Amino acid sequence: xxxxxxxxxxxxxxxxxxxxxxxxxxxxxxxxxxxxxxxxxxxxxxxxxxxxxxxxxxxxxxxxxxxxxxxxxxxxxxxxxxxxxxxxxxxxxxxxxxxxxxxxxxxxxxxxxxxxxxxxxxxxxxxxxxxxxxxxxxxxxxxxxxxxxxxxxxxxxxxxxxxxxxxxxxxxxxxxxxxxxxxxxxxxxxxxxxxxxxxxxxxxxxxxxxxxxxxxxxxxxxxxxxxxxxxxxxxxxxxxxxxxxxxxxxxxxxxxxxxxxxxxxxxxxxxxxxxxxxxxxxxxxxxxxxxxxxxxxxxxxxxxxxxxxxxxxxxxxxxxxxxxxxxxxxxxxxxxxxxxxxxxxx
Ligand code: MG
Numbered sequence: 044x045x046x047x048x049x050x051x052x053x054x055x056x057x058x059x060x061x062x063x064x065x066x067x068x069x070x071x072x073x074x075x076x077x078x079x080x081x082x083x084x085x086x087x088x089x090x091x092x093x094x095x096x097x098x099x100x101x102x103x104x105x106x107x108x109x110x111x112x113x114x115x116x117x118x119x120x121x122x123x124x125x126x127x128x129x130x131x132x133x134x135x136x137x138x139x140x141x142x143x144x145x146x147x148x149x150x151x152x153x154x155x156x157x158x159x160x161x162x163x164x165x166x167x168x169x170x171x172x173x174x175x176x177x178x179x180x181x182x183x184x185x186x187x188x189x190x191x192x193x194x195x196x197x198x199x200x201x202x203x204x205x206x207x208x209x210x211x212x213x214x215x216x217x218x219x220x221x222x223x224x225x226x227x228x229x230x231x232x233x234x235x236x237x238x239x240x241x242x243x244x245x246x247x248x249x250x251x252x253x254x255x256x257x258x259x260x261x262x263x264x265x266x267x268x269x270x271x272x273x274x275x276x277x278x279x280x281x282x283x284x285x286x287x288x289x290x291x292x293x294x295x296x297x298x299x300x301x302x303x304x305x306x307x308x309x310x311x312x313x314x315x316x317x318x319x320x321x322x323x324x325x326x327x328x329x330x331x332x333x334x335x336x337x338x339x340x341x342x343x344x345x346x347x348x349x350x351x352x353x354x355x356x357x358x359x360x361x362x363x364x365x366x367x368x369x370x371x372x373x374x375x376x377x378x379x380x381x382x383x384x385x386x387x388x389x
Contacts, residue, residue: 055120056088059145061108062097064331064358068191071182073206073232074103080331080358081108083141085115087149089125094153095363095383097339099303099332099354100141103280114142125153128309140284140306147307148339148381155380162382163342163375166312172345174327175371176352177202177226185209185216192217198371200224202254202351206232211244218248226349228254231280235264242272254299255279266294277326285310288317297324299351302340303332315346329354338365338381341373362386 064080071077085096100106114135123131128150135143155162163170177200180191192201203217206229217225227250233241238256252275257264259280269276275296282291282298284305291298298318300311311327318325326349327340337354344350352373355361365383367374376382 055123055125056086057115057118057120058086058088059112059115060084061112062333062362064333065360066331067357067359068181069183070331070357071207072204072228073182073230077331082332082336083108083111083115083145084333084335085145085149087125087146087153089153089157092153092156094125094149094151094156095335095381096145096147096149096152097333097335098141098145099330099336101303101330104140104283104304106141111139111141111145114139115145118142118146125150128154132306132309135306141303143306143310144303144336145307147309148302148336151308151339152380152383159379161342161375161377162308162339162380163345166308166342168342168345170345170375170377173341173373173375174344174347174350175199176341176350176368176373177224178353178356178371179351180204180217182207185213188213189216189220192221196221196223198223200226200251200371202226202228204228204230206230210241214245214248214250224251225249226251226254226351228279229256231255231258233257235267238268239271242268242274246273250274252277252296255281262290262294265291269295275324277324279328282314285313285317288314288321288323291323292321295323297326297348299326299328300347301328301330302336303330308339308343311343312346315343324348326351328352331357333358333361334363334365335381335383338363338376338383341366341375342381344373 062082082099087094178198179202182204254277277297279299325347328351332354340352
């Protein structure tokens with residue numbers, strides 16, 4: 044590498060492998076249920092240093108780990124300059140956000156390692172402002188959900204998946220044992236009328252906000268729900284990339300950004316500022332994913348109001364460690380780059 048120009052003097056290497064992560068409990072949301080998650084691990088190497096990236100694609104956005112692997116195989120990085128993030132990421136097709144995410148994270152990790160600073164420092168962020176994460180409780184029968192809640196009573200924020208009916212009884216039961224903050228996520232389950240009715244009913248249970256009450260793609264229906272709901276509305280499936288934000292102005296109270304949905308940290312930062320400029324709150328979320336992706340997500344939480352970065356808490360076999368959980372408080376590693384390392388070397 045030429046230190047002055049950053050031009051690569053040896054091959055910009057790209058290697059990927061698939062990871063299978065096993066869930067602690069079967070994870071059920073309004074539209075699906077799973078026991079394992081498949082993610083893609085990406086290694087980018089330049090001049091003997093390696094950046095780690097990950098992608099946790101889901102079928103909701105017509106992506107899979109296998110598809111992302113094929114997409115990355117077609118990315119031509121010959122003559123690419125790893126300091127020029129946007130130029131490198133432009134070599135991935137605009138609609139291949141899962142592939143873009145893995146590459147974006149690996150570039151950030153690599154750059155931090157080459158500079159000898161953590162990614163949050165590269166971005167000018169104060170790690171003391173990292174957020175507390177919510178702890179997700181998937182859909183199950185009420186007794187099972189109560190058992191999961193009792194195991195996590197020391198955590199200050201629950202995100203409860205709902206939308207398969209009996210949500211009122213479920214939330215009443217949870218509220219009877221838990222006095223912390225409760226957010227709910229309906230994952231597109233309701234019609235606008237059902238959403239208004241349900242949200243008015245559960246308002247007495249002190250719900251912080253409701254994520255994605257209705258099917259994505261209908262901002263005016265979100266506005267209808269928001270105008271009638273006593274509970275603030277945050278969207279996830281409705282807000283994938285930067286272009287999705289402006290049409291949601293006035294229709295929602297906030298957005299949930301996930302790195303694999305939007306294409307990585309660089310796009311996420313653009314989205315955070317756009318949303319704030321339009322008066323929306325921002326949550327940084329995650330899929331079922333290892334500590335690589337969740338550590339990248341955690342690095343951005345000093346910029347936002349809410350965090351839902353509990354992926355590593357939901358799986359039994361995370362091969363990496365990075366972000367630490369002090370109860371719910373996210374603690375960013377102070378090692379260069381993402382600060383992620385293999386768990387076996389811990
Ligand atoms: Mg969601």
